[in-house]
Amino acid sequence: AQSVTQLGSHVSVSEGALVLLRCNYSSSVPPYLFWYVQYPNQGLQLLLKYTSAATLVKGINGFEAEFKKSETSFHLTKPSAHMSDAAEYFCAVTKPGGGNKLTFGTGTQLKVEL
Amino acid sequence: EPEVTQTPSHQVTQMGQEVILRCVPISNHLYFYWYRQILGQKVEFLVSFYNNEISEKSEIFDDQFSVERPDGSNFTLKIRSTKLEDSAMYFCASSEGGGLNIQYFGAGTRLSVL
Numbered sequence: 001a002q003s004v005t006q007l008g009s010h011v012s013v014s015e016g017a018l019v020l021l022r023c024n025y026s027s028s029v030p031p032y033l034f035w036y037v038q039y040p041n042q043g044l045q046l047l048l049k050y051t052s053a054a055t056l057v058k059g060i061n062g063f064e065a066e067f068k069k070s071e072t073s074f075h076l077t078k079p080s081a082h083m084s085d086a087a088e089y090f091c092a093v094t095k096p097g098g099g100n101k102l103t104f105g106t107g108t109q110l111k112v113e114l
Numbered sequence: 115e116p117e118v119t120q121t122p123s124h125q126v127t128q129m130g131q132e133v134i135l136r137c138v139p140i141s142n143h144l145y146f147y148w149y150r151q152i153l154g155q156k157v158e159f160l161v162s163f164y165n166n167e168i169s170e171k172s173e174i175f176d177d178q179f180s181v182e183r184p185d186g187s188n189f190t191l192k193i194r195s196t197k198l199e200d201s202a203m204y205f206c207a208s209s210e211g212g213g214l215n216i217q218y219f220g221a222g223t224r225l226s227v228l
Contacts (some may be wrong), residue, residue: 032214033164043118043205043219044157051214069124091176100145102210 002027002093006105014049014113019063019078021108023091026072033074034092034102035065044090051075052096075102086112116140118165127196128228134223135191135223139208146189147207147217148181150174157205163189179221196227 007022025031032051036044048059055067065076076089091105119138127133148160161171162205178194181216189208193200204223209215 036219041221043221044207045219046216049214049216092157094214096213100147100162100209100215100217101159101172102157102217103150103159104149106156 002031002095002096002103004033004093004103004105006091006108007088008108009106010109012109012113013081014042014110015083016080019076019081019085021076021089021091021110022074023065023074023105025074025091025093027093027095029095031093032096033065033067034094035059035063035074035076036090036092038088038090038107039086040087041083047076047089067085081110081112083112083114086110116218118206118208118218118220119162120204122185122223123221124224124226127227129198130195133193133196133225135193135204135206135225137191137208137220138187139163139189139206139207140210140218141187142217143208143210145169145209145212145215145217146181146183147209148191149205149219150202151205151222152199152202160191186214193225196225198227201227220228 003026034049035047048057050067058064092102148162151157162169180192205222206220207217209217
């Protein structure tokens with residue numbers, strides 16, 4: 001079975017600082033991995049996805065994530081935080097060829113301070 | 115931009131009552147999903163639906179749950195006899211295809227069972 005673990009339910013950064021949101025996965029087969037963002041009162045929006053092509057994946061709003069098999073990680077980063085990045089971020093995994101079910105982490109609430 | 119819409123945004127019901135949560139997926143999408151998030155917990159997969167039948171369901175999706183696409187545009191989740199533990203945010207999602215096709219999520223319906 002696949003699973004993801006997000007370390008840190010709350011992360012706070014200063015505007016302009018590096019954003020690092022952690023995600024580690026567990027999977028019996030090479031997984032497909034996703035980051036979703038949820039703004040208040042909105043649905044989950046896809047930021048980026050890893051599908052076994054390039055290990056460094058660029059997404060929307062300046063975010064990127066790197067798939068590291070040796071560390072079973074897929075951490076999300078952004079070089080410079082903006083106030084508008086404040087939201088909840090979810091890492092998710094699915095099994096290639098195993099249906100479309102997404103398995104989510106518990107989420108990380110990102111706060112951006114002036 | 116096309117979006118998944120869910121109604122109502124908040125549903126309050128008494129324990130033992132039946133509720134129907136409604137979703138209008140994106141019009142050319144063929145795959146539909148329900149997920150739920152109990153407060154403070156992970157977003158959990160409930161069920162996926164394709165070609166007018168359930169393609170996958172989780173162990174949470176027991177006999178009290180059912181899904182239907184009654185008229186070619188709506189996608190509903192029915193809970194026959196609600197329990198206190200059914201209180202959660204319910205998310206509908208749709209995708210154009212299966213596999214790695216992006217799942218687009220609605221803003222959710224918050225179900226409160228009293």
